[in-house]
Every structure is written in C-alpha cells, then in structure tokens.
Amino acid sequence: MLEYPAKDQTVDLTVTLEQAPIGGDKGAYLVKCNVDGAKVYFDNDFKGEVKDGELLVEIYTTGTPYKMISVEADGYETYTAPIETYPAKGESVELDVTLEQAPIGGDKGAYLVKCNVEGAAVFFDGDLKGEIKDGKLLVEIFTTGTPYKTITVEAPGYQSSTVQIQQHPAKGETVEVDVTLTPEPTQTQTPLSLFPVLGALGLCSALFLFYRKN
Structure with missing residues (x-):
C-alpha cells in the first residue's frame, strides 16, 4: 500500500538495489583485491583497475576461456594464478587476490x-x-x-x-x-578592551559639556 505524507509528516521509503543481470551470452569475474588502483590482466589483456576493493570483468561464455589472472601495483609483488573456474551465462565467479608488499632491493x-x-x-x-x-x-x-x-x-x-x-x-x-597531526586552533575574536571603551565615553562626555557651556 502506497502511503502519502500528511502535512508536516515524513514517510520513509526503503529502496533495495539488486545487481543488474549480465546480459547476452555473458558471465563475469568479480576480482577482489586488497590494493586499490591495482591493475588486473587476464592472459596479459588489461581489464581495468581495482576500485573500492573490487573489479567486475565481464566475459563471453562462448569465447576462448582465459587461463591466467595477473594483478600488479607499485610497491607490491605481482600476483599470478591460473583461472580454474569459469562463469556460466549470467553467473559471476569471485576471484580473491591478496598482494604482498615487495621486498626492498639493492642497497x-x-x-x-x-x-x-x-x-x-x-x-x-x-x-x-x-x-x-x-x-x-x-x-x-x-x-x-x-x-x-x-x-x-x-x-x-x-x-x-x-x-x-x-x-x-x-x-x-x-x-x-x-x-599525528592536530587541527589548527580556531581563531576567536579578541574582545574589545574595557579601557578604550571607557576612554571614548569619557571623551564624548567632555565634548558634550564643552559645547553645552559654549
């Protein structure tokens, strides 16, 4: 039942998004990796970069199956592994990749x-x-x-x-x-000193009396 808000009333609407089905004769590999920006290759074909820990790579199920996955990133050892599971039509296969920090070489x-x-x-x-x-x-x-x-x-x-x-x-x-960095202190406006205020009031009073006598 659709509910409409009355005056000054708020109605909560909950929306759940489902992953879009993979169309045609396509399947997909969902590559999950611990390094954002890592480059992903299937049989030396560049497929994209890892973002937010994952990369979705669509493939044709009727095409030649990929055999190897390679993932590389600066400062990390390149990961290479055989692809042993193939997605069926409309299916996703998850590939988990963990990159290890490369040892420091030379001197x-x-x-x-x-x-x-x-x-x-x-x-x-x-x-x-x-x-x-x-x-x-x-x-x-x-x-x-x-x-x-x-x-x-x-x-x-x-x-x-x-x-x-x-x-x-x-x-x-x-x-x-x-x-550890600490935020800069917020600048507060320096309150007006009492003495200049009193001095200004005194000057105004003196001028008022002077002009009044004259």
Missing part, C-alpha cells in the same frame, strides 16, 4: 610514515616524498646515501609536524615513523 631501506590525515604531504629535509594514502606512505632511501635528519608532515587545516629521525634503516629494512 635500499625504507621509512614507513603513518599519519592520521589522508593526503598529507610528507617531506624529508624539505624534499617532498609523496602524500599519505590509506594512512601511510612508504619512502625508499639508499642506505649508502647521506642520512635524512627530519620528517615534516603537513596538511591544510592542520598544524604541521616535524620529527627528528632517530633511527635509520639498514639494507632491506623498514623503519616505521608515526606522525
């Missing part, structure tokens, strides 16, 4: 900067190294280079934070640095 170490503000800019001795994403930023450095001394993190609306680097990573090692 490199890294700092893992963790921060509570997404998009905050990270500087090492004044050099911009990137922005915080998903609460962190991995910054690789050469262990044979001149050690950095300070890390500065800043974001609009927050007080910038600078920390002294106390520990330097060895080859293949990652040092974690936690930075």
Whole structure:
C-alpha cells in the first residue's frame, strides 16, 4: 500500500538495489583485491583497475576461456594464478587476490610514515616524498646515501609536524615513523578592551559639556 505524507509528516521509503543481470551470452569475474588502483590482466589483456576493493570483468561464455589472472601495483609483488573456474551465462565467479608488499632491493631501506590525515604531504629535509594514502606512505632511501635528519608532515587545516629521525634503516629494512597531526586552533575574536571603551565615553562626555557651556 502506497502511503502519502500528511502535512508536516515524513514517510520513509526503503529502496533495495539488486545487481543488474549480465546480459547476452555473458558471465563475469568479480576480482577482489586488497590494493586499490591495482591493475588486473587476464592472459596479459588489461581489464581495468581495482576500485573500492573490487573489479567486475565481464566475459563471453562462448569465447576462448582465459587461463591466467595477473594483478600488479607499485610497491607490491605481482600476483599470478591460473583461472580454474569459469562463469556460466549470467553467473559471476569471485576471484580473491591478496598482494604482498615487495621486498626492498639493492642497497635500499625504507621509512614507513603513518599519519592520521589522508593526503598529507610528507617531506624529508624539505624534499617532498609523496602524500599519505590509506594512512601511510612508504619512502625508499639508499642506505649508502647521506642520512635524512627530519620528517615534516603537513596538511591544510592542520598544524604541521616535524620529527627528528632517530633511527635509520639498514639494507632491506623498514623503519616505521608515526606522525599525528592536530587541527589548527580556531581563531576567536579578541574582545574589545574595557579601557578604550571607557576612554571614548569619557571623551564624548567632555565634548558634550564643552559645547553645552559654549
């Protein structure tokens, strides 16, 4: 029964969206991955990027079946696995992918900067190294280079934070640095001082008496 709201009344309407059926002779793979922006390939054919943890890839059930799935992202080891289940017409098959962080190679170490503000800019001795994403930023450095001394993190609306680097990573090692940004204090209007007000009132009274006598 459809209910209409009376004057000044609110009627709640609940809507449930169902996933659209896959049309034609199509099925689909639902690729789920722990890294947003990861690139997905089926037999070396690029299919798209993971967004909000998943990517829907439609395929023709009458076509040549794909055999391999590969998923890659910067800073992570490439994932490759055989495709062993094939969707029927109108069906979706879920493929779960977990990317592992790639080991640091060469004479490199890294700092893992963790921060509570997404998009905050990270500087090492004044050099911009990137922005915080998903609460962190991995910054690789050469262990044979001149050690950095300070890390500065800043974001609009927050007080910038600078920390002294106390520990330097060895080859293949990652040092974690936690930075917490605090919001800038809200500016409050300074109340008008009582003395200038009283002075102004006194001046007005004196002028009034002066003109009255004259």
